Amino acid sequence: MEIYLDANATTPVLPQAKAAAIQAMVEDYGNPSSVHSTGLKAKALIDGVRARAQRLLDTGDGALLFTSGATEGIQTAVLSALSALRGNLNADYLLYGATEHKAVPEALKHWNAVLGLGLQILAIPVDAQGRHDLEFLRRHAPRAGLVCTMAANNETGIVSDLAGIEAALGDSACYWLVDGVQALGKLSLKLRSSRIDYAPFSGHKLYAPKGIGLLYVRAGAPFTPLMAGGGQEGALRSGTENMSGIAALGAVLAALEDGQTLRDSATMQGFRQRLADALCEAFPGLVFNAPLDVSLPTTLNFAVPGLSSRLLQDLFDAADVRVSGGSACSAAKAAPSFVLQAMGLPDWQAAGAVRLSIGPAVDEAFIDEACARIRACGESLRRHCLSPADNLPTLGEGITRFMHDGACCYLLADSASRRCVLIDPRPEQVDRLVQALHCQDYPVLAILSSSGEAEHAEARGLLMDLLNAPLRPTVAVDALGWPNGQEALHLGERRLLRKPCTQGQVLLLNAPQAPDTSAIAFTGMLDAQALRALALPLAASCFLAPGRDEAQQVVLGLAEAADTPHLLTGAQLQSFIKQHPNALLVDVREPFEQFLSQTPELAGAQMQAVALSRLMNALPEWLDEPGRPLLFFCRSGNRSRQAAQALTRLGHPNAWTLNGGLALMPSFSAKAPAADPALYV
Structure with a gap:
């Protein structure tokens, strides 16, 4: 069962809205501009x-x-206002809220440039x-031509002080646009009694399908059609009407009016508080x-010290809980939230933000399950040494890679020698x-740099200050962190050697009995030819x-082949297993x-779990079986692609990736946390 907590981005379609849309497509399919009975029926529906929308929004004669x-509503409103400003010598500014969508x-x-107005565009601070x-x-x-503000913010849920804004506008002749997208169905809007000139709304934020919305225009406000043509909508917006979308939106508005289908504000506040409590329990320090007291009762925006927004989103997604890192329109860009930056929040909060949002159609059972999943996420972090507090001991073994902005750090651990x-x-x-x-609790033999970068030395100093005394290296080291007087560092059956070079040092990890065949070279040099010139064994x-x-190459080789792995779709997976039983x-x-x-x-599938961060541990065994097909999979297909490309580049002829990942497989769903956390080898 999917727990969808990203309602500010979009919502599922309400069953009544789906039924209304289908009825409009099957029965009320007439063109509202037609004068025959079928067209008149469609016109009556519109x-x-x-x-109904006019009653709910109290639009008066607007x-x-x-x-x-x-x-489209925003574009139309901006075009209308700016067209009216041409030749207006009293307007110097176009103002918009710094946290605006x-x-x-x-x-x-766009329209300032197209219309050639040359007005100064300023962000209103928050x-x-x-x-x-x-x-x-x-x-x-007094010198503004158009002021644009939101009724409620899409990322934070902050409700704007519309009455205060209206008072601040005073006697200004400026036009006022209020983005009402997040307010529909959540806030009481009485447009008749406000000086708001334009207010756009979107159906898919409140259980209607995508592709349908509303634009309020105050009586007397200037209007320039964005869509010209057949003269529909009283010549305000041409184009044949979206009958199924309008019918579906009507069903949602009817649900708002009946007061039974959708939850009221007090109920939503109670639901939000339960979710907030579960989050605080799951993530210490969250x-x-x-502030919740000035936010929509549907929205929580939070950050957890030490945990990135992307890690938290992956965590929730693994539990089949859908959240976002901020605005859905910019979530893929992995940038700090400009909304939180405008609020003056610290960088770690702006970069680590996660948005959780619900809609008024949720019920008690949904909230119960959501809270249980959130607590399970916290348990997973504790079991895998990722929680800000109360982590369980973990077993350290092999090579683990840590990434930050393209830079790689490696932890080499040996459970037998506990080093x-x-x-x-x-x-x-x-x-x-x-x-x-600290979770691993192995003494650190050395903190090394392969390239001699100043950042590595800085990190070494910080680690020496923060590590518990029994874990810190105790011997004197050179500028690259290598212990003085030691030829090799021993990690159980493996030893770490070094070869100084002009760019730092190459660090070789191998087994004493087979130094040539199992070596892994940790190096700042990405040029294999330069590495071979060092005459290393x-x-x-x-x-x-x-x-x-x-x-995103993960691992390189001295002699590399092409890196185009085989692609497989979820629909082909079962037949692939039948064709390749090994x-x-x-x-x-x-x-x-x-x-x-x-x-x-x-059925019949042989599976192994090897995290991308630990891929190097499994490479020797896989490369020794070139005839065995290896199919890598992950949630989205990105990490599995990296793994398959790495194997192909190293010469494995049968590396495959599940294109699109588990996210595109209908059978992929969450489960209760496993009793045994030792899932990875």
Whole structure:
């Protein structure tokens, strides 16, 4: 069962809305502009939905037209206002809230340029609570042509002080656009009694399908159609009406009116508090990025010290809980939230933000399950040494790679001798490394740098300060961290050697009995030819662990082949297993994800779990079986692609990746946390 907690991005379609849309497609399919009975029936449907929307929004004699959604509504409103400003010598500014959805400032820039107005576009600052600086607004409103604010913010849920904004506008002749997208069905909007000139709304944020929206235009406000043509919508918005979308939106509005189908504000506040309590229990140190008392009762925006937004999203997704890192329109860009930055929050909060949002159709059972999943996420972090507090001891073994902005750090651990070595740590990784080393509880033999970067030395100093005394290296070291007077560092049956070079040192990890065949070279050099020039005792099968990996290559080889693996879709998976009974399916998700989710149930499949961060540990065994197909999979297909490309580049002819990952497989769903956390070998 999927727990969808990203309602501010979009919502599922309400069953009544789905039924209404189907009825419109099957029965009420007439063109509302036609004068025959079928067309008149369609026209009556549109008029009925419009009248219902006018009642709910209390529009008075203002116009309400159907659009394709909020973006079209914003474009239309901005075009209308700016067209009216041509030749207006009293307007110098176009103002918008600093936390506004990007659709607004982008529309202002576009139409300001297209119409050649040359007005100055200014962001209205916000305070730490995300509310507009009314003093700034009072100073600039007299020379403003258009002011754009939100009723409620899509990322934080902060509710704007619309009454305060209206008072700050005073006697200004400016036009006022209010983005009402997140307010529909959550806030009481009485547009008749406000000076708001334009208010766009979007159906898919409140259980209607995508592609349908509304735009309110105050009576007397200037209007320039964005869509010209057949004259539909009273010549305000041409184009044949989206009958199924309008019918579905009407069903949602009817649910708002009946007061029974959707939850009221008090109930939603109770649900939100339960979710907030579960989050605080699951993630010690969690902070909410927006005060709840001035936020929508549907929205929580939070950050957890030491945990990135992406890690948290992967964690929730593994539990089949859908959240986002902020605005869905920019979530794929992995940038800090500009909304939280505008509020003046610390960088770690802006970069680590996660948004959880619900809609008023959720019920008690849904909230119960959501809270249980959230607590399971916290348990997974504790079992895998990722929680800010109360972590359980973990077993350290083999090579683990830690990444930060393309830089690679490696932890080499041996469970038999209970020793470890760190290679190429960076200051940004220190807290995470200290946490891992304390959970593992192995003394650190050395903290080494392969390239001599100043950041490595800085990280070494920080680690020495933060590690418990029994774990810190105790011998004197050179500038690269190598212990003075030692030729090799022993990690059980393996030993770590070094070869100084002009760019630092190459660190070779191998087994004493087979130094040529099993070597792994940790190096800042990515040029295999330069590495061979050092005349190291390396076989062609040697792996290179790079100090940087912006290209997501994971591991390199001295002699590399092409890196185009075979692609497989989820629909082909079962037949692939039948055709290749000896195939090995490799789950490259991280242990904390594996703990929370299940893999597909596939008859006859042989499976192994090897996280991408620990891929090097399994390479020798896999490369010794070139005839055995290896199919890598993960959640989205990105990490499995990296793994398959690495194997193909190293010469394995039968590396495959599950294209699109488990996310595109209908059988993939969450499970209860496993009793035994030892899932990875």
